[in-house]
Amino acid sequence: MNLNIHHMHSTETTPAIPGSQDSAILRASAILPTQHSVITDILSQAITGELIGMSNFASLTEAIDDVHEKMEAVEHANCERGHAEGFIRIAQQFGITPRINTDGYYWKAVRDCFLSYCRRKDFIGCLVIQEVMLECFAVSMYNDVGHALPGEIGRLFLAISEEEREHIEHSIDLLRSEMDKDPQAFIEKIKSIHFDCMTILAEWTAATDVRGHCGVCKGKCMKESLHEVLLDVATLRGNAMNLYMRTLDRIGLPAQKTLQWVVSLPV
Amino acid sequence: MGRQSAGINPSPASLSAAGIDFALIGHQVSWERIVFLTNRMRREEGLDGLPLSSIRPMFRHIPPRPLFGIELMSATGETVRGVYIETFIAPDECDPAHLYPNIARVKEACAIAARLGAPITALGGLTSIVLETGASSLKQIGQHYFTTGNTLTAAFVANSIEDACRKSGRSLSEATLLVIGSTGDIGSACVRWFTHRVKKILLHARQPGPLRAQADALQSDGQPAIVAPGGKPISWSTDLKTLLPQASIVIAAASTTIDPAYGTLLPDDAIVCDAGYPANIGKTFTPRSPVFPGGLGVLPNDFTTDPAWFRPFYRLAGPRQVHGCLLEAVVLALEKKASAYSSGRGHITIAAMEDIFGLAARHGITPAMLFRPTETNPIYEHY
Secondary structure, three states: OEEOHHHOOOOOOOOOOOOOHHHHHHHHOOOOHHHHHHHHHHHHHHHHHHHHHHHHHHHHOOOOOOHHHHHHHHHHHHHHHHHHHHHHHHHHHOOOOOOEEOOOHHHHHHHHHHHHHHHOOOHHHHHHHHHHHHHHHHHHHHHHHHHHOOHHHHHHHHHHHHHHHHHHHHHHHHHHHHHHHOHHHHHHHHHHHHHHHHHHHHHHOOOOOOOOOOOOOOOOOHHHOHHHHOOOHHHHHHHHHHHHHHHHHHHOOOHHHHHHHHHOOOO | OOOOOOOOOOOOHHHHHHOOOEEEEEOOOOHHHHHHHHHHHHHHOOOOOOOHHHHHHHHOOOOOEEEEEEEEEOOOOOEEEEEEEEOOOOHHHOOHHHHHHHHHHHHHHHHHHHHHOOOEEEEOHHHHHHHHOOOHHHHEEOOEEEEOOHHHHHHHHHHHHHHHHHHOOOOHHHOEEEEEOOOOHHHHHHHHHHOOOOOEEEEEOOOHHHHHHHHHHHHHOOOOEEEOOOOOOHHHHHOOOOOHHHOOEEEEOOOEOOOHHHHHOOOOOOEEEEOOOOOOEOOOOOOOOOEEEOOEEEOOOOOEEEOHHHHHHOOOOOOOEEEHHHHHHHHHHHOOOOOOOOOOOOOOOHHHHHHHHHHHHHOOOEEOOOEEOOOOOOOOEEO
8 A cells, every 4th residue: 555645634633734835945954965865764664664553453453352452452543543644744844755655565564464363363462463563663763763863853753652662561461461371372372473573573674675675665775874864774673672572571471582582583 | 598489581481480599690702602502592493593793783782681590419419590691791892881881781680680589699700890890789689699709719719729839849938929900809819818828929900009009008918019010100000011020820810901922921831820701811912831711610510501402502611610700609509698798899808718618619619720722632731
């Protein structure tokens, strides 16, 4: 699904974009010409990722019976929608036209992976993919990007990073109690989900574009240009994996095993 | 020994269920071993190994975590179980420039040890910097104690030197001992031990102030000493060339870079003991006499790890050899005497060295003889 952001409609939660074309030009001047392309790609990935998260939470409502969890999933979906809109809005403010492609290779693979668990009504599987794996990557990468990007864009990434952190917190107690029921079965289950989903995220953040063009970056792979904003993919990935491992630790998964899973991912 | 439930799950299920008697916190000094460890884990998952270039970027992002369980039996037949916690301090980031991030990692590892319920935890190698830099709050977390293990290390160094003198027919009382890093924790303990046991002690450290104070204290105690750099410019503190020619025994108790040319300054038959992990005196220092690793102990029985395939991960030159700093926690666990036995800097007494050495001996844990690797002998040649 390729979206042209200019065709998206505003709703009551997506206020009209303030500022004129002049102010967009003014803001854009805060971005160095050499940074424009990579910031466009970063926003493209963030918006696409948020839309995938929104879709996942929306799909989750069909995989759970508990009405309270169902309502919470809708709330989370709306939250992700708000994040996507926030990124779209700031892109417009800076005169940036992101490419939003939920059919891009990695994001579609993530979505398909999530749906495979959703179709089985595997609530725990869905929760682990969305609220642990994807949110760990979002929280960590938004934090890194937020500190690297200038002004308003950076601040938005940092603010959304903090909001996404709440999703991780939401899942930890629930998953911990699930593990207590049958630790060995839970470990095996998480291992299976890890290799299903984290393999995709690991390939997405591998040193090179191992699966060809992702379909979201506008030009060449943005990994090659991250240095323009003083970032590098190894650090982004490393910090994300760090948060992922810490989250698995908090759930109570065996620390040596989770290390073994992580070092067994594609690099 | 107190058994407490674990708040973080180490790998072996048996450990978290039954509790642990001790923990060991460590770090790696070579990328080769890290490559081995990583690829061993990958092979367990049926994957090919990775080159160092792929492993290096991920390593420094791994948070401290327990890696494997350890079980060992003393000569008295008592079994204790522990856990090894890796800090994931990168081998090329052991220098002072990374002090604060490394301290943060060690503190995190200490918190893990406490959550796992280890009554006593040893801080191996560089990780003892936390306790040596005076962070007194890390002597214990609740009822969980931390030790640098330096007292047993110093005792092993001293005993190994004496043993080497005996075996080589030298008179200790006629020897001139040079202690590199003499104001450090292990260095000052060695100075204390050998005071009045050797003819002369040569002191060397980076900071002239503490060095002069140490020399003054020694001389007031009647021990002939030669002081360098003696309050002169700080550059003297690393200049060993005036001291090396006089030394018949050298204990390197601090990490230092020695000019390769100084290798020829030492007498050919000098006994040189490097008490450090990572090795204190760099690979560039190649005196004509061999440099022996010191501060190691030997277990009466081999230890096992859980998972078993981690056993080669900790492998020293000789069979059943383990660093003294780690063994101090094992001895305290066997004795059910959890305490911050070694902490701070410069507090190690001769009595404490004798006590922990005696306790270790009771469980069949003895100092390793000084040895050296040779090109022709893969087993290593004993002194």
